[in-house]
Amino acid sequence: MSIDFRSARAEDAPAIFRSDGRAFGFIWTEEQQQERIASLPFERFQLALDGAEVVAVAGAMPFDMTMPGGATVPACGVTWVGVQATHRRRGLLTELMGRVHADALSRGEPVSILHASEAVIYGRFGYGVTTLERAVRIDRARTRWRAERPAAGAVRYADGPDARRRQEALWDRGRRQRPGELSREPALWELIHAVRSRPASSASASFHLEHHDGYAVYRVSEKWEDGHPLSTLEVTELVALTPAAHAALWHTVLSVDLVGSVKFRALPLDDPLPTYLDNPRGVLTTGLTDGLWLLPLDVATAFAARTYGTEDRFVVEVAGRRWAIEGGPGGASVRAVRSRPDLVMDTATAGSLLLGAVRAGGLAAGGRLRATSPDVLRRADRFFLADVEPCSLTHF
Numbered sequence: 001m002s003i004d005f006r007s008a009r010a011e012d013a014p015a016i017f018r019s020d021g022r023a024f025g026f027i028w029t030e031e032q033q034q035e036r037i038a039s040l041p042f043e044r045f046q047l048a049l050d051g052a053e054v055v056a057v058a059g060a061m062p063f064d065m066t067m068p069g070g071a072t073v074p075a076c077g078v079t080w081v082g083v084q085a086t087h088r089r090r091g092l093l094t095e096l097m098g099r100v101h102a103d104a105l106s107r108g109e110p111v112s113i114l115h116a117s118e119a120v121i122y123g124r125f126g127y128g129v130t131t132l133e134r135a136v137r138i139d140r141a142r143t144r145w146r147a148e149r150p151a152a153g154a155v156r157y158a159d160g161p162d163a164r165r166r167q168e169a170l171w172d173r174g175r176r177q178r179p180g181e182l183s184r185e186p187a188l189w190e191l192i193h194a195v196r197s198r199p200a201s202s203a204s205a206s207f208h209l210e211h212h213d214g215y216a217v218y219r220v221s222e223k224w225e226d227g228h229p230l231s232t233l234e235v236t237e238l239v240a241l242t243p244a245a246h247a248a249l250w251h252t253v254l255s256v257d258l259v260g261s262v263k264f265r266a267l268p269l270d271d272p273l274p275t276y277l278d279n280p281r282g283v284l285t286t287g288l289t290d291g292l293w294l295l296p297l298d299v300a301t302a303f304a305a306r307t308y309g310t311e312d313r314f315v316v317e318v319a320g321r322r323w324a325i326e327g328g329p330g331g332a333s334v335r336a337v338r339s340r341p342d343l344v345m346d347t348a349t350a351g352s353l354l355l356g357a358v359r360a361g362g363l364a365a366g367g368r369l370r371a372t373s374p375d376v377l378r379r380a381d382r383f384f385l386a387d388v389e390p391c392s393l394t395h396f
């Protein structure tokens, strides 16, 4: 078997959809292909060809990712990864990932990020879990709003192109407040709006709530049991720039009638929602899983772009190279050094530490990080933790 590798071109689109569909057990309709094409930067897709046939794909999309402290860095968002069953376990993904990473570095992207279909795939390529996703369910019958009631009229329903533009503008401000959150290019927004405007399996098309400083998007799956209403309301996205907007939007979401339970797939661990309710078990965590995975392609640039919990200095060895990270709540500098390291880790572990969601102490206990002393580890714990819990609602 001789396999050729090359970057994709726009005319490869049908073959990319076919190959992706075969890898994921999905057949893209003509209509779905047309809807997605504009959002896919095919020049960033890498292909493996067996003769004339595309048999494996790894794509990438550009994002700006928010770091702890609010700065952003360009990020390579790896996506559309699939190798057909006829060609798996022969090193095709390994070759394609190498090409995607080289391309990202040439574009000046210090980090590469992705969502993994299976958690065993990407550690070998230097990716570590960098955000967590907490899915929650709120049982309406068991919870009552106990916080001060938001002002009447603060939230209204909003539809149409103007409401979309306001959502996009609010998103762009809101994503800068949350480490791990991503920018969205206009073509990606077009796709998001199109998907939200349609029903999804048993759920309605999306409803849009708007506040001066935020918005919420949700769908409803209608259900009745013995004559009683038991619909499920699924929040797709809730963005709030201020505490008042956050409370007002959640209050409205929890006030929708005929609803038995409200679900949200990614409530940040530091979200104040539980404090608004009278029942501490009212916001039930139904799942806590890996969200974004991250590979630091350029360790110095990535770690210099964030702020840190305490003023401190560490020599960190990542995959054999040593860096002095000197930082604090105001910013940081990173430079290559030769001195003895305080912390030793591989690239995937550095990816887990970068956004500050994963504790150094836990990584050390699991044998993924080595510290010169328990005191160094305690300091590292306080240093790397982010003041705002990282989370990402943008799936790609």
Ligand SMILES: CC(C)(COP(=O)(O)OP(=O)(O)OC[C@H]1O[C@@H](n2cnc3c(N)ncnc32)[C@H](O)[C@@H]1OP(=O)(O)O)[C@@H](O)C(=O)NCCC(=O)NCCS
Binding pocket: 023, 024, 081, 082, 083, 084, 087, 088, 089, 090, 091, 092, 093, 094, 095, 115, 116, 117, 118, 120, 121, 124
């Ligand atoms: C996951 C997938 C892309 C792997 O492609 P591949 O070309 O078979 O991968 P490679 O041959 O380069 O594998 C490299 C190594 O990773 C391991 N590996 C790859 N996928 C794995 C998986 N799903 N589970 C466990 N190990 C895996 C291989 O065994 C190999 O290990 P080795 O180097 O010790 O031999 C392919 O199986 C696939 O398309 N799966 C379905 C779609 C999917 O899940 N895509 C990922 C979306 S995030």
